[in-house]
Amino acid sequence: MREILWFRRDLRLEDCAILAHASNDVLPIFIFDTNILKKLPKEDKRVTFIYHSVLNLKQQLKTIGLDLAIFCGDPKTIFQQLLPLGFSKVLCSVDFDAYAIERDKTIESLLCMERYIDAFLLDPKEHLKKDGTPYKVFTPFYKSLEPLWSSSYIEEYQRNKALQKIEFDYDKVPTLQELGFEEQTLPNFLYQTPFELLEIFKTKVNQYEEQRDYFYCDGTSNLSVHLRFGLISPKQLFNAIRTLPSTSGVECFIKELFWREFYNAILFHFPKSEVENFNGANLIWEEDEWVYEKWINAQTGVPLIDAAMKYLNQTGLMHNRLRMIVASFASKNLLLPWKKCEEYFALKLLDYETSSNVGSWQWAASTGADSVPYFRLFNPYVQSKKFDKEAVFIKRVLPELNPVDAKVLHQENGLGNTLFISYPKPIVSIEFSRQRAIAFYKNVANL
Ligand SMILES: Cc1cc2nc3c(=O)[nH]c(=O)nc-3n(C[C@H](O)[C@H](O)[C@H](O)COP(=O)(O)OP(=O)(O)OC[C@H]3O[C@@H](n4cnc5c(N)ncnc54)[C@H](O)[C@@H]3O)c2cc1C
The missing domain is CATH 1.25.40.80 (Serine Threonine Protein Phosphatase 5, Tetratricopeptide repeat)
Structure with a gap:
């Protein structure tokens, strides 16, 4: 019988569960899922990365006598169209986020699904x-x-070398524009294997x-x-x-x-932890839209936070320590709800992974599994002094601060005394907002 090999987040030939477990004539497919794509801006960098990775996978599959049929649409509709070709099952890797679970339930109602832990x-x-x-x-x-x-x-999966592709029209490949996206320039290292x-x-x-x-x-x-x-x-x-x-x-x-x-x-x-406080803490955040806008637009007046956010907005990247500092600042000093901030990271991060992003935001907000204690906040000025003494990162991203002595950038309100530099004033005082956060968390159960 024929099998569908549904590549999703396993865009490779080696140590690939579905290429190891398939046993028959196969139809390898990739679906640009419009349920996901329709929520993304046309400048989404990840789509550029995935698009080229999928084309590359197609080339690699050709070198082993297979190919890749590339679709764009709702997975359910695409599977309904494929079913008359007579498949016994679909092989794919497991995805644990809420949308993937629902999507797979739908597909499973149409065709037997074999899923492998591969990611x-x-x-x-x-x-x-x-x-x-x-x-x-x-x-x-x-x-x-x-x-x-x-x-x-x-032990890695060994590819079944006997697989054969079924007859199919593999040549139809949508362009990035047909998918509704514009080609984006990616950080240099993403052009490397x-x-x-x-x-x-x-x-x-x-x-x-x-x-x-x-x-x-x-x-x-x-x-x-x-x-x-x-x-x-x-x-x-x-x-x-x-x-x-x-x-x-x-x-x-x-x-x-x-x-x-x-x-x-x-x-x-704990699938509910994607949207709810993992520890059940009954924290009720007031959503301050003005503060949120300042944060996402790199206008908080705290150089390290603004540099990290500007860099995220421009490149889709943020270093792990900066993610920790920024998440502590947003959820505690600014008292922004972690879920709203997590969603912003989800929109921007090139490496966005629901489990790591949700887990880490909840960690920083002291609502998650094995979180940082609620009274512990990163001081962004202390952090920049410790991990970027010469303010190399800050100045690289905020060149308007180039003339400023690095020491000044590691001091709260340091820029207030600097003439000729036009830079926003800090929107919060670190000590005031630290005390405010501790008071906010202090009397809540489960912390
Ligand atoms: C608020 C916040 C949000 C985050 N969101 C994501 C996310 O959406 N996707 C994501 O992959 N990582 C996330 N991380 C974890 C971490 O920041 C990134 O994995 C890391 O910066 C990626 O760079 P790297 O590959 O050079 O990491 P390296 O230091 O080289 O680590 C190697 C790999 O280990 C894993 N890893 C490293 N640190 C962590 C960590 N703290 N938690 C989980 N996995 C880790 C990653 O897969 C990483 O690629 C987040 C961390 C924080 C604090």
């Missing part, structure tokens, strides 16, 4: 505490996985633990976007780093990969 290392169903309940704290979760993260190699990035990172991994927080320099792998869309699998990444001599940098990096697993497990076991 993550773990099946969250299989990793529970001894009492059968899910982990809610990272450290015991991580410790329980010691046999896995200390292993030298995780994940394996090229991996080779570069291997030369830096031993310094990863010390360098990963210095957001003005390039001390991390830059692989989150490729991981998100499955141009490299988490197993491939794990195996490539694990086979290097063990150093604190290697161990630290492996641990970060398991934060990704942790947040995925949290979303799987």
Whole structure:
């Protein structure tokens, strides 16, 4: 019987579950899902990245005698059109966010679906505490996985080389414009393959633990976007780093990969946490639209926050430490509801992953699993002094601040004394807003 291979977030040939488990004549497909696309602006950078990645996958599939049929539309309608061609099942990878779960239920009602854990290392169903309940704290979760993260190699899927493509019109490929999007310029590293990035990172991994927080320099792998869309699998990444001599940098990096697993497990076991406070804290935020607009438009008057937000708006990127500082500032100093801020990141981040983004925002807002205590806030001035002493990142993104001494940028209201620099005044005082946040959280249950 024939099988549909539905590529979704596994845009690769190697360590690809569906290419390993398929056993028959196949129709490999990719669907540009209009239910998702219609919500995105035509300048969305991710669509440019995915579009080229899909075309590249098509070329790669051709080299092994297969091909890729590319559709644009509602998955249900497309499957209804394909069914008369006689398929026994559809093979795909698992996605855990709310929309994907609903979409898959619909498709499953039309055709038998075989889904594989391919975008993550773990099946969250299989990793529970001894009492059968899910982990809610990272450290015991991580410790329980010691046999896995200390292993030298995780078995990868081997492609079934006997697969054959069915007769189909594979030549119809919609243009990006036909999908309703404009070609965007992407950050340079996204024009490199994940394996090229991996080779570069291997030369830096031993310094990863010390360098990963210095957001003005390039001390991390830059692989989150490729991981998100499955141009490299988490197993491939794990195996490539694990086979290097063990150093604190290697161990630290492996641990970060398991934060990704942790947040995925949290979303799987607690799907409501996508929209509700994970810890059930009854916090009622007042939505201040003026403050929100200042925040998203990089106009808070706090140089580090504005530089991070401007950079996000321009590139779709934000360094992990900056994400932590910005999320603490937005949810606590500005008292913006984390969900609204999370949605803004979801719109902009090139590596947007529901589980990591929701988990991390809830972490910063002290409402999530294993969150930062509610009384702990990052001071953006202290952070910029510590991790960007010469204000390299701030000045790169906000060139109007180039003439200013770095020390001034690490002082609250430092710019207030600087003549000739036109820069917004801070919209909040750090100490006042810290006390206000602590008071806001203090009397709430579950914190
Ligand atoms: C508020 C906030 C929102 C975030 N949103 C996302 C998101 O939408 N998508 C996303 O992939 N990551 C998210 N992260 C985690 C982290 O910031 C990014 O994974 C990292 O910056 C990507 O850069 P890199 O690939 O160079 O990371 P590296 O430091 O090289 O790490 C390697 C990989 O490990 C994983 N990883 C690293 N740190 C974390 C972490 N703290 N939590 C989960 N996984 C991690 C990522 O897959 C990353 O690609 C968020 C963090 C915060 C604080």
